[in-house]
Amino acid sequence: MVRRVVVTGLGLVTPLGVGVExxxxxxxxxxxxxxxxxxxxxxxxxxxxxxxxxxxxxRGGGGPDVPGSFDPDExxxxxxxxxxxxxILFGIAASDEAIKDANLDFDKESAEAERIGVMFGSGxxxxxxxxxxxxxxxxxxxxxxxxxxxxGMLINLAAGQISIRNGFKGPNHSVVTxxxxxxxxxxxxxxxxxxxxxxxxxxxxxxxxICRLGIASFVACRAMTTGYNDTPEKASRPYxxxxxxxxxxEGSGAIVLEEYEHAKARGxxxxxxxxxxxxxxxxxxxxxxxxxxxxxxxxxxxALKNANLQPxxxxxxxxxxxxxxxxxxxxxxxxxxxxxxxASNVAMSSTKSATGHLLGAxxxxxxxxxxxxxxxxxxxxxxxxxxQSIETALDLVPLKAKKMKINVALSNSFGFGGTNxxxxxxKPPESD
Amino acid sequence: MSDVLSxxxxxxxxxxxxxxxxxxxxxNFIEDLGADSLDNVxxxxxxxxxxxxxxxxxxxETIQTVGDAVSFITKATA
Numbered sequence: 001m002v003r004r005v006v007v008t009g010l011g012l013v014t015p016l017g018v019g020v021e022x023x024x025x026x027x028x029x030x031x032x033x034x035x036x037x038x039x040x041x042x043x044x045x046x047x048x049x050x051x052x053x054x055x056x057x058x059r060g061g062g063g064p065d066v067p068g069s070f071d072p073d074e075x076x077x078x079x080x081x082x083x084x085x086x087x088i089l090f091g092i093a094a095s096d097e098a099i100k101d102a103n104l105d106f107d108k109e110s111a112e113a114e115r116i117g118v119m120f121g122s123g124x125x126x127x128x129x130x131x132x133x134x135x136x137x138x139x140x141x142x143x144x145x146x147x148x149x150x151x152g153m154l155i156n157l158a159a160g161q162i163s164i165r166n167g168f169k170g171p172n173h174s175v176v177t178x179x180x181x182x183x184x185x186x187x188x189x190x191x192x193x194x195x196x197x198x199x200x201x202x203x204x205x206x207x208x209x210i211c212r213l214g215i216a217s218f219v220a221c222r223a224m225t226t227g228y229n230d231t232p233e234k235a236s237r238p239y240x241x242x243x244x245x246x247x248x249x250e251g252s253g254a255i256v257l258e259e260y261e262h263a264k265a266r267g268x269x270x271x272x273x274x275x276x277x278x279x280x281x282x283x284x285x286x287x288x289x290x291x292x293x294x295x296x297x298x299x300x301x302x303a304l305k306n307a308n309l310q311p312x313x314x315x316x317x318x319x320x321x322x323x324x325x326x327x328x329x330x331x332x333x334x335x336x337x338x339x340x341x342x343a344s345n346v347a348m349s350s351t352k353s354a355t356g357h358l359l360g361a362x363x364x365x366x367x368x369x370x371x372x373x374x375x376x377x378x379x380x381x382x383x384x385x386x387x388q389s390i391e392t393a394l395d396l397v398p399l400k401a402k403k404m405k406i407n408v409a410l411s412n413s414f415g416f417g418g419t420n421x422x423x424x425x426x427k428p429p430e431s432d
Numbered sequence: 433m434s435d436v437l438s439x440x441x442x443x444x445x446x447x448x449x450x451x452x453x454x455x456x457x458x459x460n461f462i463e464d465l466g467a468d469s470l471d472n473v474x475x476x477x478x479x480x481x482x483x484x485x486x487x488x489x490x491x492x493e494t495i496q497t498v499g500d501a502v503s504f505i506t507k508a509t510a
Contacts, residue, residue: 079449144481147473 005190005274006428008263009102009256010368011094011204015051015060015249015355017068019097023365024372026068026354027380028401032233033355034247035061040212047224049232050210051249051356053090083148084161085126086250090361091158091206092165094252095120099166099202102256102268108167117170117198118159119189120254121181121205123360123415126153128211158206170198178415179320181205182253182363183423187277189257190423199262204364206252215248221287223324224248236357237384238321238328238350239396246322249356253364255371260429270428272371275408276307282418289327289414293334296320296412299420300338307424309408312342314424316379316404317394318366318411321350322357329390331412336392347404349397353383363413363421370409371425378403436483436509437502443478444498447471457499475501483509 012019015033016026026033033051039059042048054062054069062069072081075093084092095118106112133149151157156174163172171192175185182205189203209218218224225245228235236247263270279302282295289295304311317335321328328350336343351369358365373379378401385398395402408426441455448465461467461475476492479485479501485508487495495501 077449079447143486144477146477147470151470 003194003196004260004429005193005257006260006263007255007271007274007371007425008258008268009098010271010371011097011101011254012251012365012368013053013070013090013094014251014358014365015053017054018070018093019068020101020368022068024369027351027369028378030381030383030400031354032383033249034232034235036232037210037215045212045215046219046226047215048229049225049235049247050215051236051247052210053251084152084157085129086208087122087126087206088152088158088161090208090250090252091120091204091254092161094204094206094254095162095202098204098254098256102258104200104256113167113169115170115199116168117172117189117192117201118162118168119171119173119175119185119192119201119203120159120162121175121177121185121360122155122158122207123176123178123181123205124207124209124214125155127209127214129153131211131213162202168202171201175205177419177421178417179357179359179362180413180415180419180421181360182365183367183411183413183421184279184363186255186257186364186367187279187421187423190274190277193257193259199259201257202254203257204252204254205361207359207361208250209359210248210250218248223287225323234384236323236353238319238323238353238382239332239388239390240385241387241389243323243325243328245324246352247356249352249358251358251365252361253368255364255367272374272425272427273429274423275309275426276303276424278302278304278306278422280420282420284418287416289330290418291330293330293337295418295420296331296414297334297337299422300334300410300412303410303422303424309424311339312345314408314410315346315406316370316373316409317346317348318370318373318409319348319350320412320414321382322352323350327414332390332392332394335394343393347379347395347397347402349380349382351380353381353385363411366411366413367423367425370411373409374406374425374427377406379406434502434506436505439482440479440498440501440505443482444475447475447478455498457497457502459498460496462496479505485509
């Protein structure tokens with residue numbers, strides 16, 4: 001018998017705030033998470049802006065009295081905060097919310113704990129921690145390196161921390177596929193449930209690369225926006241003629257995936273069904289997407305086949321759409337190729353226009369947005385899409401969210417190295 | 433309280449996030465103050481920095497209690 005997988009918990013820490021409903025409300029209200037970087041020197045950087053999490057300490061436009069601001073003390077005691085890179089802190093915070101939302105109740109000492117696993121990745125890991133340790137090594141020598149440097153920056157330590165914190169003794173795994181990480185983590189986790197390796201998986205991605213090394217390195221790849229330093233909220237503009245590169249974001253998305261009968265038996269709230277997963281490689285270039293978009297097309301096609309659906313079953317696509325000059329149009333063409341005649345009935349938006357590009361966390365937060373689009377029957381908007389650069393039958397949902405019938409949503413994520421992932425969510429089983 | 437003891441106490445309170453009254457000379461870092469092996473490594477490094485001394489690895493292994501730390505540091509800085 002095929003084991004079906006459903007979504008029973010969601011968590012978000014993003015530049016639009018902390019908490020699923022806060023973030024979703026801000027997204028639907030066409031708010032932008034972008035701002036000027038002021039926590040490190042940017043005078044010599046071509047890009048001086050990013051989409052930052054609003055924090056209670058004032059960074060990212062947050063504050064102690066600003067709703068939705070991130071307070072690290074609510075996640076970890078100060079002593080432990082110093083021992084983890086921020087990507088881990090964000091991952092713990094988002095997974096805390098998702099786990100609480102799923103209302104998992106189990107005995108940590110029982111065999112049940114062995115049926116709950118974690119699949120949590122990051123595209124880059126502890127960049128700032130590594131940077132600071134490198135400087136310390138250079139200036140003060142090896143004896144001054146902290147014993148917490150390695151466990152503080154390793155990518156799989158987000159999954160490790162989530163497991164330790166919650167007593168999850170099932171599969172503990174981590175994905176590293178650049179900007180496709182979050183989608184791959186969710187897809188792989190679902191496969192583990194389908195195969196019977198676990199009944200529940202906490203899956204997602206987390207990222208914190210808004211630091212000098214992160215910004216400078218992506219600028220060096222010629223991937224980032226550099227022309228909107230004085231109007232940060234205008235910088236991320238997928239499909240618009242004025243786009244000039246991606247805007248970096250930070251944060252984490254987490255979802256609780258659960259075997260359907262397991263969820264039903266405990267009366268869990270079910271947001272959506274995980275329907276399909278496709279993966280592919282471009283076999284083309286380390287940073288540029290293949291111009292024919294064939295890799296993305298094949299990932300979507302595999303996801304559809306896996307879901308046993310036809311293109312016209314899908315109403316909403318959450319695009320990879322990073323606001324780079326080349327990538328956006330390639331994806332539009334690949335999606336048109338997939339949908340054919342049905343393209344005119346499909347809405348496709350890039351929520352990176354509001355959140356910036358969260359790299360390894362992007363696929364995870366966008367999975368949450370796709371699930372909420374199905375729940376609330378609304379497609380979130382593509383901000384700043386004022387002058388579309390490409391003609392398409394797809395509705396790219398410019399500027400404002402669009403109420404519409406959404407039974408099934410597909411989310412795309414593509415990463416450096418030519419790695420592609422597509423995941424599909426549908427209304428919960430037996431909901432019609 | 434000696435100067436060394438008061439400085440060590442303050443550092444232990446900060447690093448291990450424990451109440452000051454628990455940090456007695458007899459207190460064992462791992463058994464009484466909730467430290468793990470990595471905390472101990474970090475504490476020893478902090479002592480080296482604070483007191484400008486070098487604590488070799490074999491000596492570090494003998495520093496199990498607050499009192500051990502104080503006596504090593506007192507000798508090393510004498």
